[in-house]
Amino acid sequence: MDVRTCRMTKRSDAQKNRSHILSAATAVFAEQGALAPLELICERAGVGRATLYRNFSDREALHRALLNQMISDLEAWAKTLPKDETDFELLLQRARQGLLDYAALFEFWSTLASPPHQVEAMRARLVGVFAGPLERTRAAGLVSQDVAADDILPVLRMLGAAIKSAAPHDRQASGHRALLILIQGLRGFTLTPQISS
Incomplete structure (x- = not known):
């Protein structure tokens, strides 16, 4: 895999992670309110806290x-x-x-x-x-x-x-x-x- 393909794959993965986080957040907030634990969003999105905070401070x-x-x-x-x-x-x-x-x-x-x-x-x-x-x-x-x-x-x-x-x-x-x-x-x-x- 060349450098360009590797960057494109990482960018694609980052976009997927962000999309998964937003979808999970929509569902979790709908179920438990806007103050629901962020850990639940991480679990639902299948990402770690570091990935969550890399996308949303x-x-x-x-x-x-x-x-x-x-x-x-x-x-x-x-x-x-x-x-x-x-x-x-x-x-x-x-x-x-x-x-x-x-x-x-x-x-x-x-x-x-x-x-x-x-x-x-x-x-x-x-x-x-x-x-x-x-x-x-x-x-x-x-x-x-x-x-x-x-x-x-x-x-x-x-x-x-x-x-x-x-x-x-x-x-x-x-x-x-x-x-x-x-x-x-x-x-x-x-x-x-x-x-x-």
């Missing part, structure tokens, strides 16, 4: 990687949409599934202590995924003209809270119901001046 780095993976999955899926007025609702449904898959990370997301530029970059990516679909849906009159792309963050927080607060066996139904309520709210949403007393 700490728990927050692992959480951040999972959140980035969720956003990347959403971005990739958004590219497959038909580019019409149905995109926004379809994207919300897909986001609901992502929140179900990563429910344990919801609390972490809302208290993320990463450097502000990293947090803002993730939030900007989320808003960016929804901006085009929202514009098409607004143009078709299916959501209020007052709904802005930045409103997607509180919408996702509300959806995530509904999912996270439900018992694990009720999360699917709770997420479905919450999404229906939120979609109805977005259709009738208006910005009204505050009433002064």
Whole structure:
């Protein structure tokens, strides 16, 4: 085996290890919460602690990687949409599934202590995924003209809270119901001046 082949094999193994760690972390965090022992993730992924820490310096780095993976999955899926007025609702449904898959990370997301530029970059990516679909849906009159792309963050927080607060066996139904309520709210949403007393 020449040096180039050896490097490619090591790189491939490193990518597989990282992928196994992320898959294992998703499953373990879903089962036991975002503070589950990292040792369980190592066992499930079939790697040692050194491999885990070579890929992720700490728990927050692992959480951040999972959140980035969720956003990347959403971005990739958004590219497959038909580019019409149905995109926004379809994207919300897909986001609901992502929140179900990563429910344990919801609390972490809302208290993320990463450097502000990293947090803002993730939030900007989320808003960016929804901006085009929202514009098409607004143009078709299916959501209020007052709904802005930045409103997607509180919408996702509300959806995530509904999912996270439900018992694990009720999360699917709770997420479905919450999404229906939120979609109805977005259709009738208006910005009204505050009433002064």
